[in-house]
Amino acid sequence: MTERVSPGRTEPGGRRWYSIAAPTDQRDDDPRMTATPALAIELVGIHKRFGEVHANKGVDLAVRRGSIHGIVGENGAGKSTLMSILYGFYEADSGEIRVNGAARRVRSPGEAIAAGIGMVHQHFMLVEPLSVTDNVMLGAEGGPRLAHGARQVRAKLAALARDYGLTLDPDAVVGDLPVGLRQRVEIVKALVRGADVLVLDEPTAVLTPEEADGLFRLLRILADEGKTVILITHKLREIMAITDRVSVMRRGEMVATLDTAATSPAQLAELMVGRRVLLRVEKNEARPGAPALVVENLVVRDAQGTARVDGVSLQVRAGEIVGVAGIAGNGQSELLEAIAGMRPIAAGSIALDGAPLGAAERDPAQLRRLGLLHVPEDRLRTGLVPSFEACESAMLGFQDEQRYGAGALLDRGAIVAHTLAEMEAYDVRPRAPLLKTAKFSGGNQQKIVLAREIERGPKVLLVGQPTRGVDIGAIEFIHRRLIALRDAGVAILLVSVELEEITALSDRIVVMCGGRITGERLPDRTDERDLGLLMAGVSDRAA
């Protein structure tokens, strides 16, 4: 009934990973191709360059209609670029996009929407003070009279609720909705605009485990009803749990497309990195010493006077890692910044090595001198200056050290040499101290920050989201460094929204919700469900 050849074979000139992909493809495809030939999306030979960076090198992708297709890859592997090309943010240098078998040009998000492609961004594109109806209608008002468009949107919302169980209160103000429902608004926005293909970029980053499960159930319903879902994620667990097929990208190339049922997390990780990876962190028992960092009844208020940290007490002893778990935005960031001296504290006390810190010492520069160093949560907004050369970012916070030059002048040679040494020690690639910081991949940027902070021999290290947007190979490296630092007697306070990371690294776990600590656990005596409840604010059941 069709003359279409299996996508695996349309591309002439086999590539070296073909041995992995082809057998799976052929075994499964041939019978199914004749039964359900429909491909919702095909990308053929996509090339995209940004200056020196070849982000997509002849990428092919075939996504079956009505399936959930995962795309995994390390950061900088080219997943986001590929999806941006599909959604019209970028135009490919060469290559073809086919939607339902027909070649289409997608030069703008508007053209992507017209082609039935919808995108749910990692960071929501919503207007918080407006209602759900207004947000959905935005950009699709259907004429100058709002009432008419609003009526239509309401009818569509009702239809979506009926067909997919996508219930939403059309009059609710988006700003009042929990994160999971805001994401639902984004999905509804795409569907109302007639999307048959939904692209979700790291959709679970902001969700609790329960909310993520809810999202996955919804995606499954959508796929069963004939919608196509493309899921970009770096969490292999999610790939295994929800997708039908999975494509792996590495260094701008599509290295394999596999049936999820026929693969394993270990195989996917190996394909992503190109070598075998340990998914678990190996560590010995901690041998904690004296309390190095003691926080008591800390209260931190934001500009509006709301208490973001509301009476938090915790202590970190030398030689232990204390993990702070919680959904993003529950006061962990403010806690870290307050301890690091970047935010004023409204009440409470912080003591370092048994000595309480006065107001004059709670200043980032002073604290650095006292041995409290800080790997901030947001590399690009806080930890580095993206527009600076890497060597200039590598001295941020330590710019007054004598090694960078005596007096008022900076010694460029010393700065570059020092950065190069740090880059060697932490395997930063490329080893280019003069390259702009923004041009390094997320993992390498994080290594620049870690090298800068760890190399100074901290007593207390604050670490925020050490592996956010960092590829698997670098995650392994960073985790090993942190464990080694702990074993060397450093007190580490770790904040992460990745539960796996918290449980893998921490010797003790505290959970924050709404600015308070809702419970403390030992990593081997808890599980995701237990932590998830604490993260959702269900107070401690005195385990």
Added chain:
Amino acid sequence: MSAAPIELPRWADYVLVPALAVAAAFVIAGLVVLAIGENPLESTAILLRGALATGEGVGFTLYYATNFIFTGLAVAVAFHAGLFNIGGEGQATLGGLGAALVCLQFESLPGWLLVPLGALSAAAFGALWALVPGYLQAKRGSHIVITTIMFNMLASALLVYLLVNVMGRPGSMSPETRTFVPAAHVPFLHEILARFGVVIPTTPLNGSFVLALAAAFGVWLLIWRTRLGYAIRTVGANPSAAVYAGISISRITMIAMMISGGLAGLLAVNEIMGVQDRLLLEFTGGYGFIGIAVALMGRSHPVGIVLASLLFGVLYQGGTELAFDKPAITRDMIVTISGLVILFAGALDGVFRAPLGRFFASRRRGDA
């Protein structure tokens, strides 16, 4: 996610794009010239010849460029700290006041002492005048654009009051001070060279030009080679990283504004101590504002600023000649051309950048 960043080779970024902007400005200006019945090619030739063909023309061009370098650098330093200093006019005005106070007060000092003192005073007055908006921004959050504009008006009102009521020459109708002693005069270039037996045409070009070039080098050194410059750039590029690094944003804001104001104040060395030899009204002549365009076009880099200043110097000097030769083309026409250059170089930068980006991208594809 936003649109793709446009990547250009460095030479295209720094030379080709500004050159295209200037060319486009001339083409459009040429159409206007055509519309009023003059020959655009001939007019362009007169303009260029007037600015560059004679020693006198070159002298005037460099004299104008001196003012642009000072004000362009002033805007650039503030810009590196993320501040938009619109107050160059006011700071230069106060610089004039500072220079005049010293030159009138210490008339008995020898020139080698009086001229540097006058220059220092000009810079200090400009710096202090800029410190007030800087302080208000740093400590009170008052927007620097608004306050510096207000301070331009305050400065010009203050100067009128002082010249009419306090410092004015007794018995004179015009609001200006008495002429400075000869020792306070920054020597003209033709005077300096005459001492060595070299005769060049008499122009207002004076020692301030050398000071301007030194200031450009100093700004380069400050911004890219000192700890203070590092702190200034960090505050400008990423304020939250500055907080993280223990750099005080309010302190850097005030320091950057003072340096900026000081540079603007130096304009008075050229105009007041170099050419007029007395303090008078409106000597800033809008250079403070065009400094914004100069900094924009020079991409806030001292080399770019010097080049952009030369361009504006050519426009000013050549334009004067053109207005003299062609009565149909008035000085307003020159303002129009300057405005078009500013428009294309500053506001419509992307007009050339985007297609050039595509062109270079397609060439790379061809190579691959």
